[in-house]
Amino acid sequence: MSDSRRRLRRPSHRPSDRVSRTAAAAGAAVGGSLAVPVDADHLPRATRRDVVRERYFKFSLIACVAVSLIVLAILLIDIVRQGAGALSMDFLNNFPSAFPERAGVQSAVMGTLWLMAICAFFVVPTGVAAAIYLEEYADRKRWFNRAIEVNVQNLAAVPSIVYGILGLAFLVRGPFGFGRSVLAGGLTLGLLVLPVVVIASREALRAVPSSIREGAMALGATKWQAIWHQVLPSAIPGISTGAILALSRAIGETAPLIMVGAATYVAFNPDGLNSAFTALPLQIYSWLSSPQEEFKLLAAGAIIVLMAMLLAINSIAIVIRNRYERKW
Amino acid sequence: MKTSLKSPLAPVVAVVALLATALAGCGGGSTGGSNLSGTVKVDGSSTVYPFAQAAAEEFQGKNGGVKVTVGESGTGGGFEKFCAGETDISNASRPIEPEEKAACKKKGIEYRELQVANDGIAIVSNPALKIECLSTDELKRIWNKGSKVQSAADVKSGLPSTTLSLYGPGTDSGTFDYFTGQINGEEGASRTDYQPSEDDNVLVQGVSGDKGGLGYFGFSYFEQNSDKLNLVAVDGGNGCVKPDAKSIQDGSYKPLARPIFMYVSESELAREEVKQFLAFALDSHAEISDVAKIVPMSESQAAKAKETLNAGA
Numbered sequence: 014m015s016d017s018r019r020r021l022r023r024p025s026h027r028p029s030d031r032v033s034r035t036a037a038a039a040g041a042a043v044g045g046s047l048a049v050p051v052d053a054d055h056l057p058r059a060t061r062r063d064v065v066r067e068r069y070f071k072f073s074l075i076a077c078v079a080v081s082l083i084v085l086a087i088l089l090i091d092i093v094r095q096g097a098g099a100l101s102m103d104f105l106n107n108f109p110s111a112f113p114e115r116a117g118v119q120s121a122v123m124g125t126l127w128l129m130a131i132c133a134f135f136v137v138p139t140g141v142a143a144a145i146y147l148e149e150y151a152d153r154k155r156w157f158n159r160a161i162e163v164n165v166q167n168l169a170a171v172p173s174i175v176y177g178i179l180g181l182a183f184l185v186r187g188p189f190g191f192g193r194s195v196l197a198g199g200l201t202l203g204l205l206v207l208p209v210v211v212i213a214s215r216e217a218l219r220a221v222p223s224s225i226r227e228g229a230m231a232l233g234a235t236k237w238q239a240i241w242h243q244v245l246p247s248a249i250p251g252i253s254t255g256a257i258l259a260l261s262r263a264i265g266e267t268a269p270l271i272m273v274g275a276a277t278y279v280a281f282n283p284d285g286l287n288s289a290f291t292a293l294p295l296q297i298y299s300w301l302s303s304p305q306e307e308f309k310l311l312a313a314g315a316i317i318v319l320m321a322m323l324l325a326i327n328s329i330a331i332v333i334r335n336r337y338e339r340k341w
Numbered sequence: 342m343k344t345s346l347k348s349p350l351a352p353v354v355a356v357v358a359l360l361a362t363a364l365a366g367c368g369g370g371s372t373g374g375s376n377l378s379g380t381v382k383v384d385g386s387s388t389v390y391p392f393a394q395a396a397a398e399e400f401q402g403k404n405g406g407v408k409v410t411v412g413e414s415g416t417g418g419g420f421e422k423f424c425a426g427e428t429d430i431s432n433a434s435r436p437i438e439p440e441e442k443a444a445c446k447k448k449g450i451e452y453r454e455l456q457v458a459n460d461g462i463a464i465v466s467n468p469a470l471k472i473e474c475l476s477t478d479e480l481k482r483i484w485n486k487g488s489k490v491q492s493a494a495d496v497k498s499g500l501p502s503t504t505l506s507l508y509g510p511g512t513d514s515g516t517f518d519y520f521t522g523q524i525n526g527e528e529g530a531s532r533t534d535y536q537p538s539e540d541d542n543v544l545v546q547g548v549s550g551d552k553g554g555l556g557y558f559g560f561s562y563f564e565q566n567s568d569k570l571n572l573v574a575v576d577g578g579n580g581c582v583k584p585d586a587k588s589i590q591d592g593s594y595k596p597l598a599r600p601i602f603m604y605v606s607e608s609e610l611a612r613e614e615v616k617q618f619l620a621f622a623l624d625s626h627a628e629i630s631d632v633a634k635i636v637p638m639s640e641s642q643a644a645k646a647k648e649t650l651n652a653g654a
Contacts, residue, residue, distance in 0.1 A: 111395035111632045186425070193382075193427060271414060274422065276384065278394040278411035280401055289380065289410045299413065302387065302540050304565040305634070309542075 092316050099314025108280035109296065113307035116300075118315050123282040124195065124275070124290040125264060125322065131199025131286070132206070132263050137256050139203075140210030141245075144252075147211070148218040149240055169208035176205040177272025185273050193274035196286040201269050206259035213255020217248040250334040257330035261323050267294040293319045378406035379614040385412070385419025385432030386515055388559055389601050391633035392458050393432055396622040399629065403621070407614045416515040417441075420604075424450055429609040430619070433602045434460060434515035451607040455646045457622060459636040461560035461589035462520055462597040464573040469552045470501055474574040474581035477524055477596065483507070483555070485525045488532040493555070507535035508547040508556030514539060520557055523596040545570070557597075560584050561634055589636045600642070601635075616650075623647050 059067070107117025147165075151158040180201030184191050191197040221244050229239035245252075270292055277299040279291040293315055300312035383393050390413040397409035414422070416433045423431035424445040436454065437445075445452060464480065466472050472493055475483075479496040482488060483505070493500035510517045512529065522528040538544050541562040548554035549569035563570055563584075574581035577595030588594035603622070609615045622629060623646050630637035638646065 109394070111391060111398050185427075274384070274412065274414070274427070276382070276410035276412040277390070278397060278409075280398065281408050289382070289408070291410075299390075302542060303391075304541065304559070304562045306565065 089320075092313050092320075095310060096313030096315075096317045099311050100317060104311075104314055105318070109278050109291075109299075110280075113305060113311060116308070116311055118293065118296060118318055120279045120282055121291050121293045121296040121315065122318065122322070124279070124292045125294075125319075127195045127283045127290060128199045128202055128270075128292055129260055129264060129326075131196060132203045133256070133260060135200055135203035136207055136210050136259065140207050140256070140259075141214050141252055143207075143211045144214030144218060145240060145245075148215045149236070149244070165208050165211050169212060173205055173266050174268040174272060176201055177269030179204065180269060180273045192287065193276075193289065194287045195283045195290040197273050198270055198275055198290060198292070201273050202263040202266060205266065205269060206263045209259040209262065210252075210256050213258070214248070214252045217251025217255065218244060220251060221247045246337075247339065249337045253333040253337075254330050257326055257333075261326050264323060264326065265294055265319070267292075267298055270295055293322070376406065377404045377614050377617060379612060380408045380410070381430065381615050381618050382428045383409065383411045383430040383432060383603075384414055384422050384428045385430075385604075386416040386434040386601065387413040388416075388434040388460050388515065388635075389432035389457065389603065391561075392601075392622075392629055392635055393430075393603070395629045395632040396618070396625075399625065399632075400618050400621050404614070404617070407618070409618060415513060416518075417513065420444070423452075423604060423606070424448055426450060426606075429606055429612075429615050431604040433604060435519055435599070436602070437604060452604045453607065453610065453649055453652075455603050455605065455619065455623070455649055456600045456638060456642055457603050457626060457646065458601050458630050458633075458638055459589050459642075460599055460601050461584040461594055461636065462516055462557050462599075463560045463563040463584055464557050464575060464597075465548055465555070465563055465570040466573055467548055467550075467552055467554040468569070468571045470503055470505075470555065470571065472500055472555070472571065472573050474576055476576040477578070480524045480575070481526070484509075484521075484531055484535075486530045486532060492553075503553045505555050506547070506551045506553045507532075508544045508551075508554060508558075509535050509537060510541070510544070510558060511537040511539045516557070516559060519599055520597070560589060560636070564634065586636050590639050600638075619650055620647075623650060 104117045105122065106119055107115060108120050109118075110116040143165075147158070147162060151161070153159060153162075180197060183189060184197040184200055185193055189197075191200075225243050225247060226239050229243045230236065234242070275291055275295055276289055277291055277295055279289055283290045297312045297315045297319065300308040300315065303309065381397075383397065390411060393411045397411050401407060401409055411432075412419075412428075413432075416435055419428070419431040419433065420437060420441040421444070422428045424441060424447075426448055431452075437452075464475065470493070475497075482496045483490050483493075484507075490496055490505070492502045492504055494502040509520070509531070512531075517531070518528050521531045525531060535556075536544075536547055538547070541558040544556050544558045545562055545566045548556045549566065555573075563572060572583055574583040575594065575597055576582070577597075579593070579595070582588050582594050584594045584598065589598040592598050603619070605615065605619060610619075623643060626643055626646075627637045
């Protein structure tokens with residue numbers, strides 16, 4: 014450990030330290046009065062007490078990390094212990110049923126995949142385009158651009174049920190009139206996570222050095238060419254990470270889907286955008302509220318399936334990030 | 342630039358293609374014995390849900406071309422969709438209310454009410470809290486709006502003086518509406534210092550884990566947890582009656598036994614698949630109720646429901 018690092022950590026000192034540079038360097042100081050200004054060179058070295066404190070601090074930080082990890086571990090172990098028995102090929106291939114031994118998640122898994130596909134189709138182009146406008150084109154001196162920025166951030170904090178009501182009023186009924194279809198469900202989830210994608214994409218675009226843009230334009234590229242051929246490819250790791258984290262938020266949503274009218278018992282897979290649908294979180298919710306113990310075990314099994322899908326989505330994010338990541 | 346990336350959207354396209362492949366890989370082909378086709382949309386009460394689900398499952402087994410979906414957005418939520426013309430059949434754990442009737446009328450939706458089964462509301466206590474029987478009047482004194490009752494001994498001498506912890510369904514529940522209407526005399530009138538939950542399993546956990554636990558919820562939740570709970574008989578004027586399949590079916594478990602319904606839209610009933618589905622549900626109501634673990638209709642109730650369905654046909 015270097016002297017300068019120690020000094021930075023320990024601003025307290027003894028007045029006498031100011032007198033002798035060598036005393037400070039020797040590190041003989043033993044905690045003392047504050048409030049006397051000194052120049053940084055004259056700070057004393059850490060004492061034994063400071064080292065002990067340092068250890069306590071580090072320990073308490075580790076303890077905080079441990080709390081979250083232990084809770085997660087308990088949750089996972091508990092769910093796996095309860096639900097592992099329910100998992101089988103039959104469970105994945107069967108449709109929901111009134112008989113616990115025959116019930117499965119096929120329509121729920123397929124419904125969730127449809128929702129994610131529709132959600133991604135809608136949210137990625139829209140979110141990235143919005144981010145490009147806000148980051149590259151919008152004039153921040155204009156009040157409405159600032160208003161849009163603030164509102165996008167606020168939208169990210171709106172409770173999901175509110176998006177459900179929005180979806181019900183505008184997508185299921187109202188101007189669009191998609192009905193209680195998988196299309197309305199996917200788009201509602203898309204609206205829900207749109208702010209997340211916009212914010213993540215803006216971060217990613219901002220992280221691209223301006224020298225890249227300037228270099229492209231110096232060579233005669235238009236602004237759009239610079240963005241499309243240089244900035245956007247460089248921002249892909251950040252954008253795709255944001256998009257996929259957004260999808261993994263959408264995959265676990267229940268409330269907005271109930272609002273837009275996803276049914277719980279659907280014994281067929283969606284066969285088009287207008288099809289009725291169910292989704293894994295709904296199936297879990299329904300089974301958990303059943304009086305029969307057997308269904309609660311199935312719910313644990315369905316949670317494992319949902320977690321596996323979530324992990325798969327997240328690992329796609331990691332692969333993409335590693336594939337396209339670069340440093341300047 | 343070191344990557345040889347052609348388009349910035351390539352990874353996005355890749356992910357979408359992956360999902361699309363996954364979707365295309367699974368086509369659920371179903372076959373059945375009849376040539377009926379179409380969809381039947383059912384939504385509403387979670388009390389009726391097990392019945393509707395079991396009926397839908399058996400019906401689709403016989404008629405592969407028909408798609409039946411069942412939701413559980415609650416009696417009120419179900420009527421809202423039903424009267425907006427969005428569903429064909431609405432499940433209800435209570436009769437339709439005047440405001441809901443008005444909403445249906447406004448949209449020009451006429452309907453028929455069909456009883457499909459019976460349900461009872463069980464009064465349960467923690468096994469440590471020994472209560473044999475409560476009269477409707479005593480229940481009212483415990484649960485009424487503004488009640489200050491702290492222990493069962495406050496309403497009847499000889500009952501335990503343990504401080505009560507009350508559990509019951511939340512205000513969105515049809516069970517709450519029915520209980521408050523029957524016991525407290527006014528729908529929605531209830532003391533508010535109890536532990537509410539829309540999830541009956543939470544209520545079961547609460548009552549069984551709390552020495553002073555007393556609560557009410559659907560009878561099927563008691564049946565599944567009878568080892569953890571003490572069932573309280575109810576005296577509705579003719580002596581103490583415990584709820585069971587028989588006393589709920591014949592109505593002698595007064596006043597907390599009730600019929601549960603499916604409402605069907607007249608215009609949708611004209612569709613053969615809707616009509617066949619309901620006819621099947623009523624014809625096989627006994628086995629469906631058995632699978633769904635709810636109390637079936639009596640012979641006369643079933644006969645009356647079938648008559649209503651076939652009227653004017």
